[in-house]
Amino acid sequence: MASLAVRNLLHDKVRLAVTLTGIVFSVVLVAIQTGLFIGFTSTTSNLIDHSGADFWIVSKGVKYIEVGVPFSEKKLYHARAVPGVGEAEKYIVRFSQWKRPDGADQSSEIVGFDPDTQLGGPWRLAEGNVHDLKLQDTVLVDRFYAGKLGVTHLGQSLEIRGIRTRVVGFTEGIRTFTTSPLVFTSLKNALRYTGLDSDRAVFLLVKAAPGADRERLRRALKSAIGDVDVYTRQEFSSRTTNYWMFGTGAGVTVLMAAVLGLLVGIVVVAQTIYAATIDHIREFGTLKAMGATNGYIYRIILQQAVISAVIGYAVGITAAMVAEISSRGGGANIVLPGAVRAALFLLTLFMCVSAAMVSINKVTKIDPAMVFKG
Amino acid sequence: MHAAIEVRELTKTYSQGVAASRALDGVDLDAHAGEVMLLMGPSGSGKTTLVSIMGCILRPTSGSVKIQGREVAHLRERELPAVRLHHIGFVFQGFNLFPTLTAAENVGVALDLKGIRGEAARKRAHALLEEVGLGDKLHTFPADLSGGQKQRVAIARALAGDPEIILADEPTAALDKQSGWVVMNMLRNLAHSHERAVVIVTHDNRTLEFADRMVRIEDGRVGHELSREEFHQLVGAEA
Numbered sequence: 001m002a003s004l005a006v007r008n009l010l011h012d013k014v015r016l017a018v019t020l021t022g023i024v025f026s027v028v029l030v031a032i033q034t035g036l037f038i039g040f041t042s043t044t045s046n047l048i049d050h051s052g053a054d055f056w057i058v059s060k061g062v063k064y065i066e067v068g069v070p071f072s073e074k075k076l077y078h079a080r081a082v083p084g085v086g087e088a089e090k091y092i093v094r095f096s097q098w099k100r101p102d103g104a105d106q107s108s109e110i111v112g113f114d115p116d117t118q119l120g121g122p123w124r125l126a127e128g129n130v131h132d133l134k135l136q137d138t139v140l141v142d143r144f145y146a147g148k149l150g151v152t153h154l155g156q157s158l159e160i161r162g163i164r165t166r167v168v169g170f171t172e173g174i175r176t177f178t179t180s181p182l183v184f185t186s187l188k189n190a191l192r193y194t195g196l197d198s199d200r201a202v203f204l205l206v207k208a209a210p211g212a213d214r215e216r217l218r219r220a221l222k223s224a225i226g227d228v229d230v231y232t233r234q235e236f237s238s239r240t241t242n243y244w245m246f247g248t249g250a251g252v253t254v255l256m257a258a259v260l261g262l263l264v265g266i267v268v269v270a271q272t273i274y275a276a277t278i279d280h281i282r283e284f285g286t287l288k289a290m291g292a293t294n295g296y297i298y299r300i301i302l303q304q305a306v307i308s309a310v311i312g313y314a315v316g317i318t319a320a321m322v323a324e325i326s327s328r329g330g331g332a333n334i335v336l337p338g339a340v341r342a343a344l345f346l347l348t349l350f351m352c353v354s355a356a357m358v359s360i361n362k363v364t365k366i367d368p369a370m371v372f373k374g
Numbered sequence: 375m376h377a378a379i380e381v382r383e384l385t386k387t388y389s390q391g392v393a394a395s396r397a398l399d400g401v402d403l404d405a406h407a408g409e410v411m412l413l414m415g416p417s418g419s420g421k422t423t424l425v426s427i428m429g430c431i432l433r434p435t436s437g438s439v440k441i442q443g444r445e446v447a448h449l450r451e452r453e454l455p456a457v458r459l460h461h462i463g464f465v466f467q468g469f470n471l472f473p474t475l476t477a478a479e480n481v482g483v484a485l486d487l488k489g490i491r492g493e494a495a496r497k498r499a500h501a502l503l504e505e506v507g508l509g510d511k512l513h514t515f516p517a518d519l520s521g522g523q524k525q526r527v528a529i530a531r532a533l534a535g536d537p538e539i540i541l542a543d544e545p546t547a548a549l550d551k552q553s554g555w556v557v558m559n560m561l562r563n564l565a566h567s568h569e570r571a572v573v574i575v576t577h578d579n580r581t582l583e584f585a586d587r588m589v590r591i592e593d594g595r596v597g598h599e600l601s602r603e604e605f606h607q608l609v610g611a612e613a
Contacts, residue, residue, distance in 0.1 A: 004483060007474035052518075229554075286470040289431055291459025291487055291535070293452070371466055372422045372543045 005303035008280055015279075017366055019272040020312050026265020027316025029345055032323055032334060037251060039333030044177040044244040045237040047093065047111065050123040053162035053205035055218060056236040057228050063247070064240040065093055066109070066178065068202035076260045082224045084212035089114045090187055090201035094194035099159040100175070107180040108149065112190020119205040122184045127154060129167015132185045140169040145181030155158030162194045175333050177244055179225060204228075262351060270355035273305060277359035282370065284363050289371045298360050305356035306349065313348040317341055341346055377404035377440075378539050379428050381488055384437035384447075386423050386594075388582030393445025397423040398530045399594040401437070404522055405571045407538060410562050410584055413575045415591035419573045422543070424591065428573065429462050429541045430454045442538060459487055465561075467544035470525040477503055478512040484534035502530040506560060542574045545550035546581055558566040558584040 002197050008014060010355055042049070047065060048056065057079065059069035072107025079088040082219065092112030097105050102139070113120040115133045122140055132138055150158065160183070160186070175181050182192075191198050204225075208217050214232070222230045231239065284297050320336060327334040384401040387394050397420045405428070413421050413573045426432040427439060430446055432452075439447040441461050443569060449457065464470075471480050481499040485491070503512055506526040516524055516565050525545060532540055542561060546554035565572040574581060582588065590597040 003479055004472060004475060006506045007472075007479075011474040281470050282470065286464075286466070286472075287483070287487075288455070289429070289458065289470075290484055290531075291455045291457075291462075291466050296487065371427060371464065371470055 005300045008276070008283075009304045009307055010299070011278065012279070015272060015276055016308075019269060019276070019308050020366035021351065022265060022268030022272060023308060023312025023348065024316040024319065026261050026268065027313055027344065027348055028319050028323075029261030029264070030258050030347065031317060031336060031341075033254050033261060034169040034340060034344070035324055035327075035334035035336045036332060037245075037258065038337070038340065039175075039239050039256045039327070039335040040177060040251065041241050041245060041256065042335060043175045043333055045240045046174065046241060048184070048233055048237040050324060051091075051120040051205055051233060052207065053119050053233055054208045054214065055206040055221060056231045056233060057221065057225060057352055058204060058231065060227060060229055060235070062229065064243040065203075065236070066095075067216035068093055070088060070196055070202050071228070073199045073201045075228065076201060076204055077224070078225045079221060081226065082217070084209050084217040084220065084222045085206055085214070086209035087117050087119060087207040089205050089271040091120045091205045092187060092194060092196065093192040093202055094196070096161050096183075096193050096195075098149055098181075098183065099162075100152060101152075101156075101158065101249065104150075106149060108123065108183045109178065109180040110160070110190050110193045111182055111184045112194070113184065115186055118206075119310050119369045120203075122171045122174060124172050124174055124188070125178040126170045126172035127183065132168040132188070133184070137189055138168040138185065139165050139189070139193075139347060140171055140184040141167055142171045142174045142182060144173065144175065146170070149181055149183075154186070161195065163192055165189070165193070173328070180267075185285065196242065231294070235348050245326040264349065265348075266351050266355050267351055269308070270358045273308070273352075273355050274359045274362065275303070276304070277301060277362055281362070281366060285370045287365050288366060294364060297363050301359050301363065309348045309352035313345050316348070378407050378442060379405040379573070380438070380440040380443075381428065382438040384427065384439065385435045386420075386427060387435045389490055395573070397594050398427070398434070401591075401596050403404040403541070403589065403596055405573050407555050408565055409567045409572045410572045410574065411587040411589060411601055412544060412581060412585040413589055413591060414575060415579065415597070419550055419591045420594040421591050425543060425544065425573065425575050427590045429455045429464060438569070447484040454610075458557075461537050461540060462539045463535060465525065465528050465540060465542035465545045466525045468549045469516070469521075469528050469548075471524055471527055471531075473516050476513045476515055477508060477519065477530075480516070480527055481534050484531045488535050499530075499536070505533075506530045507556075520553065521549045522556055525549060525553070525557045526560065529557070529564075531599070533564070538570055540570055540572045542572065544576055544578070546576065546578050551580065554578070554580055580584075 059071050062068055073090060076088060076090055079085060094110050096108055098108040100106055115130050141149055143279045151167050156166060157164055174182060208214055218230050287297055324334045324336050381401055381403040384398050385398045386398040415421050427434050434447050441457055446457050477497045481502050482495050485495040485498055500512060504527055505510055508526055545557055558581050563573050566571045590602045
């Protein structure tokens, strides 16, 4: 039976090529759109996800990290006084103007953190030292955005909001969802670069003491500080991601493209498998006359679908992974974790088997008496 | 002793909306082991419908069909494949071989249906093809076989399940005289030497000399059935 399925599949090489092209196209489209979605998702919230904080304290009603509203740093002292708090520190994320060496202005996102606790600091340092940020007017930028910011080498001096600053290190692979590159610096420097008063904070990052009851600590923080929202890291991450993905419609667009890819794949594969089934309909009729059950014939069609799925997936996912690797040096950020690749394989199988169902429906209706027609 | 196939009061009506046409009308017929029976008649007379019902491919509207003494007319659709698989081998006018499989693999499909696989299937397929004189064509694809050779592969395939009944639909229609003779001789041998019931639907007068019985069907009814003597007289007259 496997022989018949394989031979039928390989018999018409043009048709096989069309079928595989449809599957590969669909796999690549779904993989890249899903990879973009995951890339976008992780990029929108990566500052939060890598912050190391258990809680994010934000002004009431703040929907996502880029629109934090400054509040008095007195709240920091209130937070530190709450039992169960291990560490608490101010955190600043604000847009500012970066001036490139050629004089052009470039929007940047200043990230101010405490270099001692490193809560909310950079997580992939390629060159330099975080503690160098304790020096006045020093910054870390990501290598990916160096060109955009006009940074050519370590120690280079540039301007942020008219203040002379020096690049003391590079991070690698820390992307931003917005068009403004992240610029890591100390809290003190960040206040100057963003024009905030020195007694202001945009966020408070809190790390629970070992063994502290997190839910109780959250309630205590909320009640001690007042007039703020207290989110777990995961909650604020989801809040930020949901805003960018669904509040702005960006994620819906990407998801729709992925669904469209899947539908196109199903239609193309269904059409080609159906056409192949029609080509072999007389043979299926013969099999039925010989005593094959519908189940036997379904298995042949399903085997063809599964073989097509495996080959199509292998080619498609390879192409998608090449795109993923290429994206590391480009503007789009495609992320395809192993779990997604595995899920995509199951999805490809589902797509091909669903497509085969159309043919199976046709086989069910074969008039076995057709075998007697010369 | 019961007939291999016993048909009684068989009717088949095809419905097309409000219109209905009766393809078979009260057919009584037996097919016995060890004999070759020809079913003849003009186009549209109901031959194919009858052989389809005898082969458990179609279900009758009413009447009785017994295969090896077992009533099959009222079996459910999903029960019929097993009857075909275990009792009936088919030989078709158009050969109906699987073009993507070799001769041995074509026979192997029938064995696979019977649950015979691997080395046992390979040996059995080779033996069957040897039996029909195609031991040297085991790995040849149908496209590279002559019409007569294709039909012999089809016969080997029909025999793979070791059925008691062979139903052949115009087995010589697409063959030249010599190939047709070889095929008919083979079918006659299956009946006479291997005690199989062989039913052949045919328009081909060249097949008359191989028949033990000839049944004419007209307008869905079994017409005049010739005795062996009448039949041979007819063959002699036509010769």
